[in-house]
Amino acid sequence: MYSLLCPNLIVDSLHDIDTAKLSNNGISGIVFDLDNTIIPWDSPSMGQKETDFIKNLLDSGLKICLLSNNRNHRVSEIANAFGIPFIARAYKPAKSGFRRAAEIMRLKPNEIAVIGDQLYTDILGGNRLGMFTIWVTPLSSREFIGTKVTRQLEKITVRILKAKGLIK
Numbered sequence: 001m002y003s004l005l006c007p008n009l010i011v012d013s014l015h016d017i018d019t020a021k022l023s024n025n026g027i028s029g030i031v032f033d034l035d036n037t038i039i040p041w042d043s044p045s046m047g048q049k050e051t052d053f054i055k056n057l058l059d060s061g062l063k064i065c066l067l068s069n070n071r072n073h074r075v076s077e078i079a080n081a082f083g084i085p086f087i088a089r090a091y092k093p094a095k096s097g098f099r100r101a102a103e104i105m106r107l108k109p110n111e112i113a114v115i116g117d118q119l120y121t122d123i124l125g126g127n128r129l130g131m132f133t134i135w136v137t138p139l140s141s142r143e144f145i146g147t148k149v150t151r152q153l154e155k156i157t158v159r160i161l162k163a164k165g166l167i168k
Contacts, residue, residue, distance in 0.1 A: 004127045005119050005157055006166050007135035014038070014053050014115070014136060019060060022113055027132060029063035029105040031098065033116030034070055034078060040140035041147075046078065047139075054082055063105040067097050067114075069121065093125035102129070118147065119154050 011017055014037075022030075035041040038050045057064060066086035068075045079086035085104045090097030102109055109129040116122020117138040126133040161167045 002161060002164060002166055004124055006127070006161060007119070007123045007133045009132075009134045010167065011134060012137045014050060017115070017134060019057060019062070022132070023060070023062065025132075026111055027062075027113045028111045029065065029102075029107045029113070030057060031065050031067045031101045031112055031114045031126070031131070033092075033114075033118070033122045034066055034068040034075055036117045036138035036140055036147075037115060037122070037136055038139075039078060041138075043140075046081075050139075058082065058084070063107065065101040065104050067092065067101050092121040093128065095125065095128055098125050098129050098131065118150065119157060120150050 009017070032038055032054075038054065039046045054064065064082070064084045066075055066079045066084065067090050068086070068088055069090055069092055070088060072088040075086045075088040085101075087097050087100055087104075090100075092098075098109075098114070102112055105112070109131050112126075113132040113134055114122055114126030115134045115136060116126075117136050119135065123133045123135050158167070
């Protein structure tokens with residue numbers, strides 16, 4: 001059970017991800033969470049560094065799909081700015097949204113990296129399908145009230161995972 005909550009990689013920032021290394025290891029697509037992963041929660045716009053990061057991924061030939069539990073309007077605005085597909089109201093960690101993202105990108109789960117800021121949605125969901133999971137530090141401390149509750153559970157989980165030697 002605990003292994004499903006263990007990310008393959010933990011980073012402080014998107015910019016700490018070696019995308020060339022991902023490509024060299026068979027990753028052809030990336031499923032991005034939206035809020036607090038590529039855009040601060042409830043913010044109307046992305047930062048320039050995050051915008052440039054996604055543009056560079058697209059320029060390198062990687063496929064990208066946004067997968068969010070947020071409402072359609074918010075997710076579509078960001079996705080349309082990059083011309084990439086999206087799935088809103090995904091009910092992560094349900095497998096269906098992750099499967100749909102793989103279908104949209106026409107990739108197998110083992111060819112996809114999931115990048116997100118939450119263990120119990122992004123990492124758990126990606127791991128359930130055998131995707132490469134990357135846990136990133138949230139962009140902002142401002143969050144949906146439900147996420148604040150989950151963050152407390154995350155803290156406990158991280159302590160357990162560290163005690164078991166499953167993460168550093």
